[in-house]
Amino acid sequence: xxxxxxxQLDAVLPERLVLEDTVKQRILQQAHQRLxxxxxxxxxxxxxxxxxxxxxxxxxVLAVPYVEQEQQERxxxxxxxxEQIQKVVVPNVAYPSxxxxxxxxxxxxxxxxxxxxxxxxxxxxxxxxxxxxxxEIIEFSSVSLEANENWMIWGNSEIHILNRKTGKEHVLQExxxxxxxxxxxxxYLAITDHPVYYLYNLETNLKIKLHDIKGNGxxxxxxxxxxxxxxxxxxxxxxxxxxxxxxxLESRKLWQTYKIPYESVSYLTLNDDRMYGQFSYNxxxxxxxxxxxxxxKVHMLDVPGHSAYAIYDNFLALSVDKGxxxxxxxxxxxxxxxxxxxxxxxxxxxxxxxxxxxSGKLIVNGEGQRTPLYIIDTQKLENx
Amino acid sequence: MERHERDRLLVEAMxxxxxxxxxxxxxxxxxxxxxxxxxxxxxxxxxIHIDEFEHRSSVKTxxxxxxxxxxxxxxxxxxYRKLELSHQVGQLLVSIQDTxxxxxxxxxxxxxxxxxNRLPLKYKEVIxxxxxxxxxxxxxxxxxxxxxNTVKTRLARARRxxxxxxxxxxxxx
Numbered sequence: 001x002x003x004x005x006x007x008q009l010d011a012v013l014p015e016r017l018v019l020e021d022t023v024k025q026r027i028l029q030q031a032h033q034r035l036x037x038x039x040x041x042x043x044x045x046x047x048x049x050x051x052x053x054x055x056x057x058x059x060x061v062l063a064v065p066y067v068e069q070e071q072q073e074r075x076x077x078x079x080x081x082x083e084q085i086q087k088v089v090v091p092n093v094a095y096p097s098x099x100x101x102x103x104x105x106x107x108x109x110x111x112x113x114x115x116x117x118x119x120x121x122x123x124x125x126x127x128x129x130x131x132x133x134x135x136e137i138i139e140f141s142s143v144s145l146e147a148n149e150n151w152m153i154w155g156n157s158e159i160h161i162l163n164r165k166t167g168k169e170h171v172l173q174e175x176x177x178x179x180x181x182x183x184x185x186x187x188y189l190a191i192t193d194h195p196v197y198y199l200y201n202l203e204t205n206l207k208i209k210l211h212d213i214k215g216n217g218x219x220x221x222x223x224x225x226x227x228x229x230x231x232x233x234x235x236x237x238x239x240x241x242x243x244x245x246x247x248x249l250e251s252r253k254l255w256q257t258y259k260i261p262y263e264s265v266s267y268l269t270l271n272d273d274r275m276y277g278q279f280s281y282n283x284x285x286x287x288x289x290x291x292x293x294x295x296x297k298v299h300m301l302d303v304p305g306h307s308a309y310a311i312y313d314n315f316l317a318l319s320v321d322k323g324x325x326x327x328x329x330x331x332x333x334x335x336x337x338x339x340x341x342x343x344x345x346x347x348x349x350x351x352x353x354x355x356x357x358x359s360g361k362l363i364v365n366g367e368g369q370r371t372p373l374y375i376i377d378t379q380k381l382e383n384x
Numbered sequence: 385m386e387r388h389e390r391d392r393l394l395v396e397a398m399x400x401x402x403x404x405x406x407x408x409x410x411x412x413x414x415x416x417x418x419x420x421x422x423x424x425x426x427x428x429x430x431x432i433h434i435d436e437f438e439h440r441s442s443v444k445t446x447x448x449x450x451x452x453x454x455x456x457x458x459x460x461x462x463x464y465r466k467l468e469l470s471h472q473v474g475q476l477l478v479s480i481q482d483t484x485x486x487x488x489x490x491x492x493x494x495x496x497x498x499x500x501n502r503l504p505l506k507y508k509e510v511i512x513x514x515x516x517x518x519x520x521x522x523x524x525x526x527x528x529x530x531x532x533n534t535v536k537t538r539l540a541r542a543r544r545x546x547x548x549x550x551x552x553x554x555x556x557x
Binding site: 008011012013026027031032096144177189194213233 | 402432
């Protein structure tokens with residue numbers, strides 16, 4: 001479908017609109033000139049005496065964090081050797097593929113795509129298997145990929161379904177913008193006519209309409225323990241608000257609805273009795289908090305500023321600023337505040353893309369040598 | 385990074401993404417020369433900052449993010465275009481129903497062109513990035529600097545605005 005829409009959009013453009021080789025050459029030349037112009041010789045302005053003084057002062061100041069860092073590095077190494085943390089190197093896979101990879105715990109495998117095909121890397125056997133052979137038709141870089149031990153789904157505007165036990169593949173001709181794999185079912189948001197959430201049983205091919213989006217907005221949904229939460233934005237006389245619908249996926253019935261005074265809630269994560277998310281009054285101002293599903297009240301968390309978060313039970317992973325970049329830090333939530341668990345600080349490389357799997361293991365990517373994946377068993381960390 | 389490696393990465397990026405980038409920028413700014421200028425600047429910025437590229441996003445997302453920002457800057461400086469756009473947006477939003485009925489009868493590429501061109505910039509961006517550049521919703525969020533939720537909302541609204549036109553049976557295989 002996307003390819004067909006692409007053809008329609010192509011018809012809107014003038015014919016033969018391409019980046020000509022002459023233009024590419026011109027860009028290359030301009031790029032050389034601009035790069036040369038930006039390289040300014042560094043001037044040594046510090047006088048030797050000032051430099052020596054600064055070094056002595058700095059040495060004193062830096063000594064304390066150095067000792068702390070050494071302790072954290074030791075703690076990290078101990079966590080590796082006691083298998084609280086597993087370091088996985090998937091050989092010969094480009095980093096952009098790894099940061100979008102999926103860890104399937106049941107098979108102890110990493111599923112990744114290189115824009116041509118989809119592959120499984122067995123952590124136990126250190127071997128790679130082709131799940132979907134390279135294709136010129138689908139660009140896998142632009143697909144949503146979900147997998148568990150039994151199923152794999154991917155696609156862009158139509159849903160490809162692979163039964164991993166039988167090897168059979170079929171395509172669900174639905175235009176969608178969001179899909180989640182939940183055991184033997186998928187929950188997806190179809191946008192063919194108007195936005196509707198459907199629950200589709202992969203075993204029986206039975207499709208059930210779950211929720212009509214009536215508001216202006218469309219939620220990011222999350223599922224846990226047979227519950228799914230959806231958020232839509234409503235325009236009211238008193239201003240915008242968000243409506244949260246929580247469904248029981250077993251009974252396929254609406255369990256509860258909440259109306260909360262926020263324009264939107266994004267990046268939802270359901271826990272037992274809480275729905276976490278970024279609550280915002282406008283597009284640029286948001287805070288991490290949760291909707292208490294028992295009381296219907298929203299509470300904000302007292303945690304550092306961050307660019308990404310992942311949460312499972314009382315464990316919270318945040319991408320927080322570190323120098324000019326950022327890295328992932330792990331926190332224990334206590335009374336709505338984050339208490340840092342410093343084990344990860346000893347990793348010695350930048351960590352990105354925190355995500356928890358269904359059993360509560362935290363997966364992060366490292367940007368150091370050989371760009372490893374780290375799988376952190378939070379339960380073992382807690383019991384230590 | 386060595387210059388030859390930098391050159392290689394730039395040429396690779398231009399070969400892989402140059403045509404699509406040019407077409408999408410053209411779709412937004414509507415002038416070939418302006419579109420080429422923007423695309424040139426996008427690739428030069430990529431070349432200069434290649435060392436700082438941390439792979440937080442893919443090269444493709446990174447290039448589209450710079451391109452979209454350049455387009456927006458250009459629009460900011462074109463007051464008359466902005467005024468014209470605002471006028472068109474107003475017309476479009478109050479007559480969605482009329483438009484929906486109208487498109488049932490007028491499914492030509494000219495009509496699509498007219499509708500797409502009349503879309504507000506924020507809806508135009510998501511339509512082109514999703515359907516043409518085939519970016520994921522999360523990548524569009526990165527490129528546009530907004531949340532996934534916002535992208536989905538815009539995408540759904542954009543589709544409603546061009547409802548009936550972007551559909552399968554009207555397309556050519």
